[in-house]
Amino acid sequence: MKFNAQLMWFLAAFYALASGGYIVWYANSYGGAFEPIGSAAIAMLAIMAAFIGFYLQMTQKRQGPVPEDRLDARVEDGDFEMGYFAPWSWWPLFMGLFASVCFAALAIGWWMFFIGFPLAIVALIGFVMERSRGQNAH
Numbered sequence: 001m002k003f004n005a006q007l008m009w010f011l012a013a014f015y016a017l018a019s020g021g022y023i024v025w026y027a028n029s030y031g032g033a034f035e036p037i038g039s040a041a042i043a044m045l046a047i048m049a050a051f052i053g054f055y056l057q058m059t060q061k062r063q064g065p066v067p068e069d070r071l072d073a074r075v076e077d078g079d080f081e082m083g084y085f086a087p088w089s090w091w092p093l094f095m096g097l098f099a100s101v102c103f104a105a106l107a108i109g110w111w112m113f114f115i116g117f118p119l120a121i122v123a124l125i126g127f128v129m130e131r132s133r134g135q136n137a138h
Helices: 002-029 036-064 090-105 110-134
Strands: none
Touching: 002 036, 090 110
16 A cells, blocks of 8 residues: 555656646647646646545555555465455446436436436445345345
8 A cells, every 4th residue: 555655646746747847838839828628637637646645645554554565465465355245236237227327318418317316226225225135134
């Protein structure tokens, strides 16, 4: 995690320099004009990389070294249970399908959102409650 935090900080610095370079290059190429969209986009990359770098750095300080940071670590050290997932669940497929319908509503029309959103809520409830009913209840 330490390396990942350092990588994100490096990328934040790189994007900040690239943003400044882009502003200077565009101003020199087009007679002193300022182009706000590209400049803001590259600056936002720097800000997002800094957010991730800050989060990873703070998490690494609280959590301590993870197996990926240790040179003496074995493969088994990083092999831990990440949670329980239903092996034959169809709900994630339906959640993705209905979320894509909601996203397509941006391009096609808002009427699709009013179809996809309630179905996505039903799929989300089904996914959350799947292991709480019938013979699969725990």
